[in-house]
Amino acid sequence: MKKTAVSIKNLDYTYPNSKKVLNDVDMEVFEGEKITIMGPNGAGKTTLLLHLNGTLKKSNSDDVYIFGQPISSMNIKDRIQYVGILFEDPDDQLFMPTVYDDVAFGPYNMGLDKKEVEKRVKKSMTRVGLQGFENEVPQHLSTGQKKKVALAAVISMEPKILVLDEPTANLDPKSKSEFISFIRELNEKEGITTIIATHDVNTISYLTDRIYVLNEKIVASGTPHDIFSNPELLKQFNLEAPDPLKIFRMLECFGYDSKNHPLSINEAAENLINTMQENGDIMNLQMDKDAYENIKQLVNLYTYHPF
Amino acid sequence: MNYPRVDAYSEIESVIHNFNPRAKIITFTALIFSFAFIESLTVALFAVLFSVSLIFISKLPIGFVYARLKYPIIFIFAIFVIMCFTVEGNIIIGSYFVSVTLEGLKLGLLIFLRATAALIIAFLMLATNRFDTIIKALYMLKLPNVVVQMIVFSYRYIFVLVDEFQNMKKSMSAKGFEIKANRYGLSTIGNLIGMLLVKSYERGERVHKSMISKGYEGKPRMDTNYNLMFSDYALTIFMIVLALGVHIYPVI
Numbered sequence: 001m002k003k004t005a006v007s008i009k010n011l012d013y014t015y016p017n018s019k020k021v022l023n024d025v026d027m028e029v030f031e032g033e034k035i036t037i038m039g040p041n042g043a044g045k046t047t048l049l050l051h052l053n054g055t056l057k058k059s060n061s062d063d064v065y066i067f068g069q070p071i072s073s074m075n076i077k078d079r080i081q082y083v084g085i086l087f088e089d090p091d092d093q094l095f096m097p098t099v100y101d102d103v104a105f106g107p108y109n110m111g112l113d114k115k116e117v118e119k120r121v122k123k124s125m126t127r128v129g130l131q132g133f134e135n136e137v138p139q140h141l142s143t144g145q146k147k148k149v150a151l152a153a154v155i156s157m158e159p160k161i162l163v164l165d166e167p168t169a170n171l172d173p174k175s176k177s178e179f180i181s182f183i184r185e186l187n188e189k190e191g192i193t194t195i196i197a198t199h200d201v202n203t204i205s206y207l208t209d210r211i212y213v214l215n216e217k218i219v220a221s222g223t224p225h226d227i228f229s230n231p232e233l234l235k236q237f238n239l240e241a242p243d244p245l246k247i248f249r250m251l252e253c254f255g256y257d258s259k260n261h262p263l264s265i266n267e268a269a270e271n272l273i274n275t276m277q278e279n280g281d282i283m284n285l286q287m288d289k290d291a292y293e294n295i296k297q298l299v300n301l302y303t304y305h306p307f
Numbered sequence: 308m309n310y311p312r313v314d315a316y317s318e319i320e321s322v323i324h325n326f327n328p329r330a331k332i333i334t335f336t337a338l339i340f341s342f343a344f345i346e347s348l349t350v351a352l353f354a355v356l357f358s359v360s361l362i363f364i365s366k367l368p369i370g371f372v373y374a375r376l377k378y379p380i381i382f383i384f385a386i387f388v389i390m391c392f393t394v395e396g397n398i399i400i401g402s403y404f405v406s407v408t409l410e411g412l413k414l415g416l417l418i419f420l421r422a423t424a425a426l427i428i429a430f431l432m433l434a435t436n437r438f439d440t441i442i443k444a445l446y447m448l449k450l451p452n453v454v455v456q457m458i459v460f461s462y463r464y465i466f467v468l469v470d471e472f473q474n475m476k477k478s479m480s481a482k483g484f485e486i487k488a489n490r491y492g493l494s495t496i497g498n499l500i501g502m503l504l505v506k507s508y509e510r511g512e513r514v515h516k517s518m519i520s521k522g523y524e525g526k527p528r529m530d531t532n533y534n535l536m537f538s539d540y541a542l543t544i545f546m547i548v549l550a551l552g553v554h555i556y557p558v559i
Binding site: 050053055056076077079080084085087089091092093094095096097098100101104105106108109110114117118137138139153154157 | 437438439442443459460463464510513514517518523524527529530
């Protein structure tokens with residue numbers, strides 16, 4: 001049986017002079033899982049993530065547990081060894097004079113010696129594909145490079161749980177794809193648990209086993225198929241489904257028989273090929289009398305642009 | 308974006324560039340203080356000539372040096388002009404309302420020369436190394452950690468703030484705003500600066516959270532590896548002797 005990596009029980013949080021941001025949040029993440037947290041703007045996603053390594057915490061309550069230990073009783077070195085957080089804006093995360101200093105910042109705070117720190121910096125920079133950039137200054141890097149350096153600065157601490165806030169925001173398609181592959185690799189090859197907050201639904205199938213929908217509290221949870229097959233839920237919390245799923249739901253209106261709704265372009269291609277092979281290389285679509293009305297209903301249900 | 312960097316030519320190979328950063332900070336600081344307290348006009352002129360010769364030795368492009376130093380030197384020159392007209396003494400040129408005195412001219416010239424010499428030395432100290440190297444040298448010189456951190460963050464985030472300022476300025480001009488010296492223009496610029504301060508404060512909070520998430524406990528460590536060579540010792544001795552010499556020479 002898999003160990004519980006993160007357990008959150010009845011977590012409440014209110015910023016000073018502000019309204020409640022988190023209200024009675026319960027969550028459980030198992031070791032090696034890929035979790036996505038979705039929710040509308042202002043739902044408390046970033047606030048929740050900041051609780052996962054104790055950056056935000058309440059001194060008088062044990063509501064967040066990491067591998068069974070309450071985070072409030074863990075010292076700072078233990079916390080950063082367990083949980084690494086990647087922030088949305090890399091400029092918030094790269095604050096030292098050079099890239100090397102930034103990547104070495106966490107390992108030095110963990111009390112590692114110079115030799116080990118050098119080794120980790122080299123390894124992390126190589127892994128994100130930026131070897132040779134160690135002496136660069138952050139302001140001379142592109143957004144994609146900054147994001148990769150910020151990730152290197154987190155993985156240099158070799159955390160067991162990787163928390164990522166909008167990891168694909170502001171990245172061009174190639175950088176986005178590289179970033180996704182790298183996060184998947186960390187999860188699949190090294191068993192690192194990943195917890196991601198994102199609005200980028202088209203990347204979710206690559207990065208998610210389970211989704212939690214947050215809006216101050218957890219309002220729904222389930223597999224990506226469970227969540228994205230519930231358009232009422234998505235609409236209620238300003239969310240959307242991946243484009244391939246919407247297209248295949250429309251194809252169903254024309255008689256296409258889809259066993260599983262694909263969540264990514266790759267899954268869609270696979271689905272089309274399999275279906276056609278099963279039907280003797282032919283795809284039968286037809287427009288019956290209800291098709292138009294069904295399509296209209298579907299578009300109105302899944303999008304924010306009335307058809 | 309192209310930022311106005313003082314260290315844009317820090318990668319050039321020259322004696323000044325290759326001078327150990329720690330030794331450079333110590334000796335150049337000694338020279339700055341020494342030049343700032345020169346009492347003799349002749350020695351001050353020598354100090355300026357020495358500083359200018361260091362510019363040539365450093366191989367920095369003259370256009371770059373001119374662009375960086377022209378405004379500070381204009382400012383110092385203004386002090387010289389004011390001194391000429393305000394210090395009492397023997398009038399050499401005068402009319403009913405204004406007069407230039409010999410004492411004013413001498414004192415103004417002395418201040419202008421020593422300030423120019425010190426300014427050039429300070430500029431060379433900053434322009435012949437990458438700024439992060441200077442920060443690390445200060446760290447190695449055991450400057451209080453709080454001061455080093457303030458310099459680190461100021462240097463790192465000045466570029467981010469420049470970007471944010473430029474973005475807000477572009478946004479304002481996209482909405483038809485033109486800078487004019489009237490009440491509306493000044494109040495809009497005031498709002499822009501206020502917004503920049505608010506953004507800086509918010510970014511400060513986010514950066515602090517990010518630092519905590521990487522185990523920050525008040526004393527970040529930096530990797531430094533600047534070993535002193537024989538040439539560094541020789542140059543240090545030469546500079547220190549010169550810094551002392553400009554004060555001993557007039558006495559002899």
